[in-house]
Structure formats: structure tokens, C-alpha cells
Amino acid sequence: MTESSTSHVVVVGGGxxxxxxxxxxxxxxxRVTLLDRHNYHLFQPLTYQVATGGLAPGDIAVPLxxxxxxxSQVSVLMGEVTGFDLEAxxxxxxxxxxxxxxxxxxxxxxxAAGSNYSYFGHEDWRSVALEVKSLDSAVEVRGRIxxxxxxxxxxxxxxxxxxxxxxxxxxxTGVEIAGQIAELAHSTLAGEFRHIDPxxxxxxxxxxxxxxxxxxxxPLPTRAAEALEQLGVTPMLRHTVVDVRPDGVELRxxxxxxxxxxxxxxxxxxxxxxxxxxxxxxxxxASLGQAAGAEVDRSGRVAVQPDLSLRGHPEVMAIGDMVxxxxxxxxxxxxxxxxxxxAMQQGRYAGTTLARxxxxxxxxxxxxxxxxxxxxxxxxxxxVVQMGPIRFWGFLAWVTWLVVHIFYLIxxxxxxxxxxxxxxxxxxxxxxxxxxxxEIRAGASSGRGGEG
Amino acid sequence: MTESSTSHVVVVGGGxxxxxxxxxxxxxxxRVTLLDRHNYHLFQPLTYQVATGGLAPGDIAVPLxxxxxxxSQVSVLMGEVTGFDLEAxxxxxxxxxxxxxxxxxxxxxxxAAGSNYSYFGHEDWRSVALEVKSLDSAVEVRGRIxxxxxxxxxxxxxxxxxxxxxxxxxxxTGVEIAGQIAELAHSTLAGEFRHIDPxxxxxxxxxxxxxxxxxxxxPLPTRAAEALEQLGVTPMLRHTVVDVRPDGVELRxxxxxxxxxxxxxxxxxxxxxxxxxxxxxxxxxASLGQAAGAEVDRSGRVAVQPDLSLRGHPEVMAIGDMVxxxxxxxxxxxxxxxxxxxAMQQGRYAGTTLARxxxxxxxxxxxxxxxxxxxxxxxxxxxVVQMGPIRFWGFLAWVTWLVVHIFYLIxxxxxxxxxxxxxxxxxxxxxxxxxxxxEIRAGASSGRGGEG
Numbered sequence: 001m002t003e004s005s006t007s008h009v010v011v012v013g014g015g016x017x018x019x020x021x022x023x024x025x026x027x028x029x030x031r032v033t034l035l036d037r038h039n040y041h042l043f044q045p046l047t048y049q050v051a052t053g054g055l056a057p058g059d060i061a062v063p064l065x066x067x068x069x070x071x072s073q074v075s076v077l078m079g080e081v082t083g084f085d086l087e088a089x090x091x092x093x094x095x096x097x098x099x100x101x102x103x104x105x106x107x108x109x110x111x112a113a114g115s116n117y118s119y120f121g122h123e124d125w126r127s128v129a130l131e132v133k134s135l136d137s138a139v140e141v142r143g144r145i146x147x148x149x150x151x152x153x154x155x156x157x158x159x160x161x162x163x164x165x166x167x168x169x170x171x172x173t174g175v176e177i178a179g180q181i182a183e184l185a186h187s188t189l190a191g192e193f194r195h196i197d198p199x200x201x202x203x204x205x206x207x208x209x210x211x212x213x214x215x216x217x218x219p220l221p222t223r224a225a226e227a228l229e230q231l232g233v234t235p236m237l238r239h240t241v242v243d244v245r246p247d248g249v250e251l252r253x254x255x256x257x258x259x260x261x262x263x264x265x266x267x268x269x270x271x272x273x274x275x276x277x278x279x280x281x282x283x284x285x286a287s288l289g290q291a292a293g294a295e296v297d298r299s300g301r302v303a304v305q306p307d308l309s310l311r312g313h314p315e316v317m318a319i320g321d322m323v324x325x326x327x328x329x330x331x332x333x334x335x336x337x338x339x340x341x342x343a344m345q346q347g348r349y350a351g352t353t354l355a356r357x358x359x360x361x362x363x364x365x366x367x368x369x370x371x372x373x374x375x376x377x378x379x380x381x382x383x384v385v386q387m388g389p390i391r392f393w394g395f396l397a398w399v400t401w402l403v404v405h406i407f408y409l410i411x412x413x414x415x416x417x418x419x420x421x422x423x424x425x426x427x428x429x430x431x432x433x434x435x436x437x438x439e440i441r442a443g444a445s446s447g448r449g450g451e452g
Numbered sequence: 453m454t455e456s457s458t459s460h461v462v463v464v465g466g467g468x469x470x471x472x473x474x475x476x477x478x479x480x481x482x483r484v485t486l487l488d489r490h491n492y493h494l495f496q497p498l499t500y501q502v503a504t505g506g507l508a509p510g511d512i513a514v515p516l517x518x519x520x521x522x523x524s525q526v527s528v529l530m531g532e533v534t535g536f537d538l539e540a541x542x543x544x545x546x547x548x549x550x551x552x553x554x555x556x557x558x559x560x561x562x563x564a565a566g567s568n569y570s571y572f573g574h575e576d577w578r579s580v581a582l583e584v585k586s587l588d589s590a591v592e593v594r595g596r597i598x599x600x601x602x603x604x605x606x607x608x609x610x611x612x613x614x615x616x617x618x619x620x621x622x623x624x625t626g627v628e629i630a631g632q633i634a635e636l637a638h639s640t641l642a643g644e645f646r647h648i649d650p651x652x653x654x655x656x657x658x659x660x661x662x663x664x665x666x667x668x669x670x671p672l673p674t675r676a677a678e679a680l681e682q683l684g685v686t687p688m689l690r691h692t693v694v695d696v697r698p699d700g701v702e703l704r705x706x707x708x709x710x711x712x713x714x715x716x717x718x719x720x721x722x723x724x725x726x727x728x729x730x731x732x733x734x735x736x737x738a739s740l741g742q743a744a745g746a747e748v749d750r751s752g753r754v755a756v757q758p759d760l761s762l763r764g765h766p767e768v769m770a771i772g773d774m775v776x777x778x779x780x781x782x783x784x785x786x787x788x789x790x791x792x793x794x795a796m797q798q799g800r801y802a803g804t805t806l807a808r809x810x811x812x813x814x815x816x817x818x819x820x821x822x823x824x825x826x827x828x829x830x831x832x833x834x835x836v837v838q839m840g841p842i843r844f845w846g847f848l849a850w851v852t853w854l855v856v857h858i859f860y861l862i863x864x865x866x867x868x869x870x871x872x873x874x875x876x877x878x879x880x881x882x883x884x885x886x887x888x889x890x891e892i893r894a895g896a897s898s899g900r901g902g903e904g
Binding site: 038039040056057058059061062063065066068069070072074075076077078079095096097098102135136139146147150151153154155162189191192193194195411413414416417420421424430432433434435436437438 | 490491492508509510511513514515517518520521522524526527528529530531547548549550554587588591598599602603605606607641643644645646647863865866868869872873876882884885886887888889890
């Protein structure tokens with residue numbers, strides 16, 4: 001193993017975790033190559049605002065080259081990583097031009113490739129339902145939601161079906177999207193249509209559990225549900241999705257009470273279904289697991305050692321929501337929430353640890369996640385915040401949410417523009433980015449594959 | 453013919469001309485339906501800034517429903533107009549959902565469908581060259597320019613071809629795009645690549661005539677050419693394009709002097725060609741001309757009467773860069789420049805005139821274009837302005853250009869955001885919207901058809 005100053009580390013994925021790892025490695029003197037399929041870092045917690053016209057794509061994405069331009073020993077390469085050769089210590093990837101299957105040698109490797117939505121075995125639903133995950137998918141959702149209102153205006157006899165929006169999964173993302181669609185229908189679009197009333201739109205938020213925001217503590221789920229109903233969202237708790245078709249969804253109720261008896265089946269005619277339910281790790285997690293003989297759970301996450309390294313490969317680390325972490329004391333596999341703070345803390349730890357290891361020094365302690373709390377916003381001036389034993393909601397929670405999100409936005413121009421848009425939107429209830437772009441037609445997906 | 457208060461006027465196209473016509477008609481009491489294939493009004497003079505990452509798509513586009521929300525007798529419908537039945541007084545269009553060929557009856561009709569770029573009979577070049585016309589095409593150009601730098605970084609041995617950008621046509625759009633690509637290469641991307649020097653990019657501006665900005669008076673073309681060369685653009689004057697292929701263009705020089713002798717042929721290896729040469733009217737112009745027996749010129753423009761109405765159809769008007777206008781005194785056909793002010797003046801005239809006519813009153817005077825001047829910007833702090841006998845250039849011209857463009861931007865939020873971005877960009881030379889989105893791969897078009 002060479003000196004740290006000349007070691008070459010490849011980082012796969014320029015999300016929250018990958019970017020922190022790159023910075024720590026570069027500061028420790030390593031040569032780093034960051035491989036990402038996109039040329040930008042995406043501030044993923046705000047993609048739902050792009051999907052509903054509140055922010056523009058460029059507001060929440062910054063070119064990776066710009067972020068890392070000041071680190072002279074960091075190279076950025078665009079490319080889609082397809083696999084690893086752990087023995088030869090090479091990453092296999094498809095560059096933007098030329099032959100696929102290019103190879104890049106590493107001394108150390110950090111994989112931070114993230115996750116996709118899971119359709120729980122119903123892969124055919126993936127082409128019907130919409131997702132708010134990548135920037136492209138968010139722009140598609142924006143076009144499809146707005147095109148549904150356009151379709152209703154030109155076919156008022158079918159307006160009810162076009163104006164039914166089904167959001168599946170009442171975690172933070174589902175809650176945020178449902179709230180935003182309701183605000184769009186009730187406030188932003190008011191008075192702009194002649195043949196339909198946009199406020200007649202129904203927004204159904206389907207959730208299998210007993211509560212929205214089930215990972216938050218009481219009374220936040222109840223407060224969130226109240227806020228959603230005030231906005232015009234109908235939470236459909238204790239319901240599972242049985243089928244997703246281009247003309248609607250089929251739901252099945254779960255009888256109330258802990259016995260979980262199966263209830264009635266309901267057909268919901270709708271052309272716009274947004275999927276925000278379970279996640280499945282990037283397939284690169286499973287390929288790492290298979291190559292190293294490490295455990296892979298049913299969500300496709302690979303179990304990494306307490307120091308985030310891959311079993312038998314101290315030079316390879318994996319981080320973020322594509323991994324579970326083996327506890328140093330108990331030996332049990334632990335799943336951390338799929339949040340930006342987890343990825344960032346893991347990225348910093350992995351970068352520092354790998355730089356030390358390549359310099360011949362071993363890490364002092366295993367990775368430990370410091371939970372600083374979590375928050376979700378529901379709509380204009382409504383949010384819930386949980387920080388240890390402290391819980392609050394309403395306007396103050398919303399301001400807290402705003403400040404935290406603006407603070408963590410990368411790029412000064414983005415912060416200013418986002419503050420301006422939010423300030424303007426708060427007072428006028430307008431949204432400046434209501435564009436139907438690309439090859440979008442109402443009710444028809446542009447053929448997006450399983451892009452994550 | 454019914455009273456003006458109940459007459460129904462259909463306006464095709466929500467560009468500069470169509471939008472002015474709608475407003476005049478609505479204020480005169482007519483019922484109006486605006487049909488557009490997009491859900492937004494595009495501030496087309498700034499699309500080149502989207503194509504080069506200076507502005508975001510949403511900065512220069514406003515939802516038509518938002519612009520017209522306050523006019524209760526105006527309906528907006530999304531749809532692609534495919535033809536007219538002048539006898540039955542019906543517009544034929546494809547709505548966003550449902551069967552194509554829907555029909556919409558009118559008492560009066562204003563067609564403002566604009567133009568596309570012309571490839572002078574070489575339709576096969578259309579799928580190879582890029583265009584900055586629609587918002588989607590501008591986003592594609594942005595992705596392709598940035599992806600070319602990415603391709604050069606991952607294949608430094610082919611960097612020269614990837615870093616050659618050919619812009620065809622040195623009118624205002626071509627000059628603006630070439631200047632922006634040069635600034636991107638020399639300033640914005642400086643220091644962000646490790647295997648190539650972005651400043652080694654060549655930007656060739658190909659023009660058949662003797663000067664850039666040939667419609668401007670001396671000394672502005674010379675001043676513009678000097679400014680372009682300072683930015684790093686190479687004007688290739690007196691050159692025509694003989695072939696456009698995915699791997700390069702073939703140019704032929706015209707020997708200097710007025711005899712127009714044919715000169716040498718040059719092969720230019722390049723993967724990025726932006727077309728900004730001639731225009732051809734929307735095909736709807738020719739179909740109006742054929743239906744009414746009106747003259748159609750070789751650029752596909754239909755000749756309209758001095759009051760902008762279609763021959764034999766006083767209830768149908770056509771405006772903007774899809775028409776030529778017959779002079780009331782000489783009877784000669786006159787071509788006005790394809791500029792926003794022409795379309796806006798024609799839109800206001802057509803709206804007022806048609807409203808009067810539908811109310812049984814005839815217009816008082818033929819349309820007359822008031823030329824308020826023209827301007828073009830070349831890059832940071834460089835522009836040329838011509839207002840009657842007054843000509844100026846440099847920083848003052850650039851400030852004039854800025855003020856006029858911000859003033860005419862529709863939407864308060866857009867004005868603020870654009871001012872902010874330009875101010876930020878002026879001092880930092882950064883561009884916040886450098887995203888490669890959609891299915892863009894370097895050197896490969898996303899299969900855009902002849903969309904205008």
C-alpha cells in the first residue's frame with residue numbers, strides 16, 4: 001500500500017455522503033476521483049418542491065465540478081458505475097462517450113450509490129407510478145401533475161379522474177408531496193381555469209400503518225394528519241395498494257385494531273399516482289455483498305463492518321442508505337434512517353478513516369451516528385420537528401425547517417434564490433416554475449426506467 | 453356575425469404577438485380561447501442564456517394561465533393546432549389527451565404560430581445540429597455543451613474535437629450563443645477540470661456574409677466582431693456550410709470581394725454544432741395561404757393584407773414572423789424583422805382591429821411598424837445598440853440591453869431572480885444552472901424532431 005499522499009481513492013456517487021467523503025480525503029492528502037452518473041450534486045430533500053413547481057431544478061442542484069473546483073487533487077468523472085473488481089481493485093463504469101466497461105484502478109474505494117424506490121415485487125407498477133427521486137423524475141412529476149389539470153380543463157366530463165391524485169406512502173416525502181399538490185390545487189391554481197375548479201381535486205395519501213409520519217413520536221403524527229386535512233389531503237390510513245394501473249389504483253383496507261384483518265377493496269380511478277413507499281438499495285450494494293460474502297438484507301442493503309468497511313476488504317467502504325451497519329458491541333445488523341445527516345456523518349467518517357488506513361494508521365473507534373433530530377414540512381407555515389425529547393409543530397417548526405434547509409443548501413446563489421422564491425411564495429401563494437417540459441403528455445410516462 | 457361582447461375569438465400561439473392580441477381582445481369584451489402547445493409563455497430572446505447555463509428555464513417562462521388568470525373571459529387550452537377549416541370557421545387541434553383532430557369553432561381567428569429554423573433544404577442536418585428555439589431545445593443544448601466538456605475530460609486524447617463548437621449564423625442569436633460558449637469555456641469552467649484545459653475550446657462562428665450582425669449599421673458589426681474575438685470566438689466570415697455530420701462540419705470559403713467566387717473547402721471535426729441561420733415559418737402559414745389563395749414566400753410566410761387579415765377572410769388574421777405584410781400604398785409584400793417588438797405591435801393591432809370588426813366597425817388605418825431600434829449582447833459587459841441614428845456599444849450598451857430585457861420580462865419574481873443571477877454572474881462569472889438533465893449523452897441528440 002502506498003503513502004496516503006499518493007494513494008488514489010475512488011468515490012462512487014456525489015450525494016450527501018460521497019461529497020463529504022471526497023472533501024475529507026482531499027484534505028487528508030489523498031488523490032480522489034469522484035464518479036457520478038450526473039454532473040451535479042442534488043439536494044434531494046427538496047426535490048419534491050421541484051415536482052410541485054415551487055423551486056426550479058437548478059435551485060437545488062450544483063455542478064460537482066463547481067463544488068470541488070478548489071480541490072486540485074480531486075478529479076470528477078461522469079459515468080455510470082456498473083460493477084467492481086475487488087481483487088484487481090478496479091471500478092467498472094460506462095463513460096459518457098466511448099465504449100462501456102471502462103476500468104479505473106483504486107487503492108481505496110468508497111461506494112455511496114444511494115437507493116431507489118421499492119415496488120415490493122410489483123416491478124410493473126414502476127412504469128406506471130411516478131417518483132420524486134432524481135431531478136429528471138421530479139421534472140417529469142411536475143409536468144404530469146400540471147398536465148392532469150390541463151387534461152381536466154379540456155375534458156371536463158372526465159375531470160374527476162384527472163383531478164384525483166394518489167400518493168402512496170406517508171413518510172416525510174409522501175406527506176410533503178401530498179401537501180404540496182393540495183396547495184397547488186387550492187391556492188396556486190385558483191381562478192386560472194374556466195371549465196373546472198382546481199380546488200375540487202382530491203389528494204389521497206395512502207399508508208399501510210395507523211399513522212402518517214410513523215417514525216415521529218406523539219403527538220407529531222396526529223398534528224401532521226390534522227395539518228394535512230386542513231390543506232385538503234385525505235389520509236387513507238391502514239390501506240395497502242393492491243394494484244396500480246394507468247387508469248387507477250386498487251386499495252385494500254386493513255380492519256382497525258391490532259389483528260390486521262383484511263378489509264374492503266376500493267377502486268380509485270386516477271391518472272396520477274406518486275410512489276413514495278419503501279426503498280431498495282442501489283444494486284451495487286448487492287454486488288458488493290456477493291463479491292465479499294457480506295450479508296445483504298431484503299431491501300438490498302449490504303451489511304458493513306462497524307468501521308463501514310466491506311467484510312474482508314478494509315480498503316473498501318460503503319455508506320448511506322445502501323448499507324446496514326454491524327454493531328461493534330452486539331454484532332447485530334443495524335439499519336439507520338435514510339436521511340441526509342446519516343449519509344453525511346458516514347461520509348466524513350469513511351473519508352477520514354480510509355485516509356488514515358491508507359497512511360498505515362488504523363481508525364480509533366467505530367462509526368457512531370449522532371441523531372440531531374428529524375423534521376418534515378407539510379405545507380405553507382406547517383411542519384413538525386423532533387429533536388431528542390423536544391417536539392414542536394406549526395409555524396415555529398416551519399421556520400426551523402426553512403432555516404435548516406437554507407443553511408444546508410450548497411451554493412450562495414442557490415440560498416438567495418430559494419429564500420426569495422419561498423418568501424415570494426409565502427406571501428403570494430404563487431409558484432414560478434410551473435412548466436410542462438419535455439415529451440410529457442397527461443397520463444403517459446415518458447418511459448422512465450428504474451432510474452434512481 | 454354576433455355582437456363583440458359574445459363573439460368568440462381563437463388565438464393560436466401564446467408568444468409575444470398572441471399574448472398581446474389576447475389582452476386587447478379581452479379588454480374589448482370578446483370571449484377568447486388561447487391555444488398553445490405549451491402551458492407557458494416563453495421570453496424567447498433569453499433562451500440562449502438557458503442554453504449556456506446563465507438562467508434557468510423557469511426564469512424566462514411564465515404559465516399562460518397565470519399571465520391571463522385575471523381575464524375571466526379568456527380560456528387557455530393546451531393543444532397542438534394542426535389545421536384550419538376556414539369555411540366552417542373551426543380550428544383543428546390535438547388536445548393533451550383524447551383523440552387528435554378536435555375542433556373549436558370561432559367567430560374570429562388570430563394565428564401567431566411563429567417560425568422554426570431553416571436548413572435550406574438539408575432536412576437531414578436538423579437531427580444533427582442543435583437549436584436554441586424552444587425551452588426544451590435550449591435545455592438540450594445546455595446538456596450537450598456541458599457533456600462535450602465531460603467527454604473531453606474522460607477522453608483527453610479526443611479533446612480537440614469535443615472542445616470545438618461550431619455556431620452557424622452570425623445574427624443576434626448566433627453571436628449571443630457563440631459569446632456565451634466562449635465565456636463558459638474561458639471563465640466559468642476555469643480550474644474545474646484536471647485532464648483538459650476548458651480554455652483551449654475553439655468557438656467558430658460561421659457566417660456567409662462579410663460581417664457579423666449584418667442587419668446592424670456601421671460601426672456596430674465591426675465592434676461586435678472585435679468583442680467576439682476578445683472573448684475567444686473565431687468569426688469565420690464568407691463561409692457557407694456544405695455538410696453537417698455527427699463528427700464534424702464541412703465549410704466552404706467564399707473568396708473575398710464582391711464577385712462571390714467559391715473558395716477552399718475545410719473539414720472541421722466537431723461534435724457540437726448549434727444552428728442559428730435562416731428561419732422558416734410555421735407550416736400553418738402555408739396552409740392558411742393555400743386555403744385562402746394568398747401568396748406564400750420561399751421561407752413559408754403567408755402574405756397578409758395591410759390590416760394583417762387573410763385574403764378574403766377579414767375574420768382571420770395572422771401575425772409575427774410567420775407572415776409578410778402587403779403595403780397599403782405600393783401593394784408590395786414587405787418582410788419585417790423577426791423580432792419581439794414587431795410581433796407585439798402586430799398582436800395589439802390585430803386584437804384591437806378584430807374586436808372592432810366583430811362589433812361591426814372597420815379599422816381606421818393599416819398596420820404600421822414603429823421601429824424603436826435593435827440590440828444584441830455579446831458577452832459580459834459587451835453589447836451593441838442601434839436606435840434610429842444613434843449607435844453605441846460596450847458597457848453602456850450592455851446596461852441598456854439589461855434594463856430593456858428585465859423590463860419586458862413578464863412576472864415580478866422572474867425579474868428579481870434574473871437581476872440577481874445576472875448581478876451574481878457579473879461579479880463571480882459563475883453560472884448556477886449548469887445541469888446535464890434528461891437523456892443527454894455527449895454528441896447524441898435526444899431524437900428531437902422539427903419542434904419549433
